[in-house]
Amino acid sequence: MSVTSRNLQLYNSLSGKKEKFEPLHENNVGMYVCGPTLYSEPHMGNMRTFINFDLIYRYLLHLGFNVKYVRNITDAGHITNSAGHEEDSIGKAARLEQMQSLEIVYKYNVKFQELQRIYNLLPPSIEPTATGHIQEQIEIIEQILNNGYGYAVNGSVYFDTKKYMQDFNYGILSGRKVDELENETRNLNAQDEKRFFADFALWKKANPDDMQIWRSPWGNGNPGWHIECTAMSTKYLGKHFDIHGGGMDLKFPHHEDEIAQSCGSFGCNPAKYWMHANMLNVNGQKMSKSFGNYFLPKEIIEGTTNLFKKAYPANVLRFFMMQAHYRSTLDFTETALDAAEKGFSRLTDGLNLIEKLNTAENSSFDVQSIVSSFYEAMNDDFNAPILIANLFDAVKQINLINDGNATINKADKDLLETEMKSFVFNVLGLEIASSNNDSKLKPVMELVLDLRQQARTNKDWTTSDKIRDGLAAAGIVVKDGKEGTTWS
RNA sequence: GGUCUCAUGGCCGAGCGGCUAGGCACCGGUCUGCAAAACCGUCUACAGCAGUUCGAAUCUGCUUGAGACCUCCA
Numbered sequence: 001m002s003v004t005s006r007n008l009q010l011y012n013s014l015s016g017k018k019e020k021f022e023p024l025h026e027n028n029v030g031m032y033v034c035g036p037t038l039y040s041e042p043h044m045g046n047m048r049t050f051i052n053f054d055l056i057y058r059y060l061l062h063l064g065f066n067v068k069y070v071r072n073i074t075d076a077g078h079i080t081n082s083a084g085h086e087e088d089s090i091g092k093a094a095r096l097e098q099m100q101s102l103e104i105v106y107k108y109n110v111k112f113q114e115l116q117r118i119y120n121l122l123p124p125s126i127e128p129t130a131t132g133h134i135q136e137q138i139e140i141i142e143q144i145l146n147n148g149y150g151y152a153v154n155g156s157v158y159f160d161t162k163k164y165m166q167d168f169n170y171g172i173l174s175g176r177k178v179d180e181l182e183n184e185t186r187n188l189n190a191q192d193e194k195r196f197f198a199d200f201a202l203w204k205k206a207n208p209d210d211m212q213i214w215r216s217p218w219g220n221g222n223p224g225w226h227i228e229c230t231a232m233s234t235k236y237l238g239k240h241f242d243i244h245g246g247g248m249d250l251k252f253p254h255h256e257d258e259i260a261q262s263c264g265s266f267g268c269n270p271a272k273y274w275m276h277a278n279m280l281n282v283n284g285q286k287m288s289k290s291f292g293n294y295f296l297p298k299e300i301i302e303g304t305t306n307l308f309k310k311a312y313p314a315n316v317l318r319f320f321m322m323q324a325h326y327r328s329t330l331d332f333t334e335t336a337l338d339a340a341e342k343g344f345s346r347l348t349d350g351l352n353l354i355e356k357l358n359t360a361e362n363s364s365f366d367v368q369s370i371v372s373s374f375y376e377a378m379n380d381d382f383n384a385p386i387l388i389a390n391l392f393d394a395v396k397q398i399n400l401i402n403d404g405n406a407t408i409n410k411a412d413k414d415l416l417e418t419e420m421k422s423f424v425f426n427v428l429g430l431e432i433a434s435s436n437n438d439s440k441l442k443p444v445m446e447l448v449l450d451l452r453q454q455a456r457t458n459k460d461w462t463t464s465d466k467i468r469d470g471l472a473a474a475g476i477v478v479k480d481g482k483e484g485t486t487w488s
Numbered sequence: 489g490g491u492c493u494c495a496u497g498g499c500c501g502a503g504c505g506g507c508u509a510g511g512c513a514c515c516g517g518u519c520u521g522c523a524a525a526a527c528c529g530u531c532u533a534c535a536g537c538a539g540u541u542c543g544a545a546u547c548u549g550c551u552u553g554a555g556a557c558c559u560c561c562a
Contacts, residue, residue: 033562034562035562036562037560037561037562039560042562043562045561045562046561046562047562048562049562050562052562053562088560089560089561174491174492174557174558175491175492176491176492176557176558177491225560246562247561247562248556248557248562249556249557249561249562250561250562251557252491252557252558253557253558253559254561276562277562278556278562279555279556279562280562281555284554284555285554285555286555286556286561287562288561289560289561290560290561320500323500323501323502323510323511324500324501324502325501325502328494328501328502329493329494329555329556330500330501331500331501333499333500335498335499335500335512335513336499336500336501336512337500338499338512338513339499339500339511339512339513340500340511340512341512342511342512342513343500343510343511343512344511346511346512346526347511349526383502383503385501385502385503385509385510385511386502386503386509386510388502388510388511389502389509389510389511390509390510391510392509392510392511393509393510396528399526399527399528400527400528402527403518403527403528405528456521459521461521461522464521464522465522465523468523468524472524477524477525478524478525479524479525479526480520480523480524480525481519481520481525481526486525
């Protein structure tokens with residue numbers, strides 16, 4: 001779409017307000033999103049975040065921006081507990097599954113790539129891995145040390161939060177005040193190497209049983225939890241880029257520490273706009289491994305979770321998630337999913353109908369304003385729920401035209417068709433599955449329905465109903481419409 | 489314990505000072521041999537109590553309830 005429709009407002013977590021989106025470099029947008037840690041298969045909650053940023057990516061592309069979208073893959077061990085048990089999550093998973101760490105990361109990456117295809121995510125411009133950027137991470141740590149915002153102890157390196165706070169605002173994103181944090185801190189480990197409780201690891205000395213170890217100026221070890229994102233975003237997007245995104249739960253400490261690392265090494269906040277996608281809830285609680293209320297994106301489309309009775313297609317799930325704003329939590333419930341499934345079919349029916357519509361001299365409704373409403377919705381901080389509501393307004397008009405209760409002219413019809421399809425397919429990323437394309441089944445069905453039609457013409461209801469019931473038992477639904485019988 | 493967020497009709501969810509989305513369900517209708525489907529129409533909600541205002545779901549305060557973060561987490 002033309003540059004004139006670019007009146008995009010987005011919510012910046014940094015300011016806590018909606019702001020006009022003005023990219024740093026005119027037509028080019030740099031966007032970094034924190035990707036998955038591949039020590040297990042991403043669950044549905046993880047997918048929601050990636051789907052939401054896919055929506056954002058797609059709409060920026062739709063507006064004609066040249067977007068460089070970087071989403072990392074964390075394949076280096078996260079040290080999970082700074083107070084004691086020095087076990088990294090990837091190493092732990094590898095031990096449990098008796099695999100090498102790279103083997104396990106590779107295994108889950110294959111699954112993740114498959115999920116992206118199933119859920120129709122556009123591939124990012126690049127998906128860099130943490131293990132591929134150890135050298136870059138080390139270099140940034142060195143810069144932080146040179147600038148005096150870090151210190152090495154015993155083979156590990158920590159970020160010096162106290163020193164940093166003299167020059168910068170630690171807590172700028174999360175709104176946390178360090179002196180408040182101090183009071184909250186539970187029992188600091190006496191042997192802790194950190195000078196200050198709020199300091200965090202940039203480099204962690206290796207343990208004998210670590211599965212991943214790299215050499216560094218401070219000895220063998222592995223990178224801290226936050227440095228990889230700083231290294232990779234800087235490498236591919238520069239020291240200051242447009243959008244940094246991720247899940248709400250990464251705001252603190254992960255993103256706060258990324259800002260500290262960037263300021264500490266380059267003197268500037270890495271991103272102009274920080275965007276956070278909200279969580280997926282099940283039973284009113286955040287979907288999470290530790291709560292055990294999670295299911296996998298594959299399970300729900302295969303109908304193998306015990307949370308839901310039936311299976312849902314990926315496009316229905318995507319549609320369901322698009323009906324909630326990315327900054328709101330969303331509850332997964334069976335009735336809500338069933339409602340989404342029906343709603344989605346209403347939308348696709350309308351979309352299939354539009355090309356068959358007869359045109360008239362004039363349009364009985366304002367097509368241009370409906371189309372504008374699509375843009376207005378998305379320009380308002382990517383408000384997909386409103387976009388969908390507006391698409392349903394269009395569907396209503398399409399149905400009215402189809403029933404002869406409204407009219408549309410040729411130019412309006414072409415405009416509406418183009419824009420609706422563009423928003424549904426390209427922006428919302430929804431695909432309409434055409435199920436009755438089986439080349440062998442099709443002639444068989446034609447024959448069967450022909451026989452049934454004969455029976456119906458002869459008022460042989462017993463035979464016609466027998467055919468209908470038999471097909472229903474085989475999972476094929478027959479619908480007698482005005483213009484003949486269809487099946488699916 | 490600290491910080492913060494949220495409470496919308498039967499359900500899911502937008503809206504965030506006046507025009508009171510949308511989907512699903514329900515109910516009524518059209519169509520139909522029947523059924524299903526499809527389509528049309530109906531359905532006025534904002535946790536409670538005060539306050540600000542000509543006017544509040546939307547702003548302020550309090551109460552109650554739920555959740556998130558503070559520890560790996562999308």
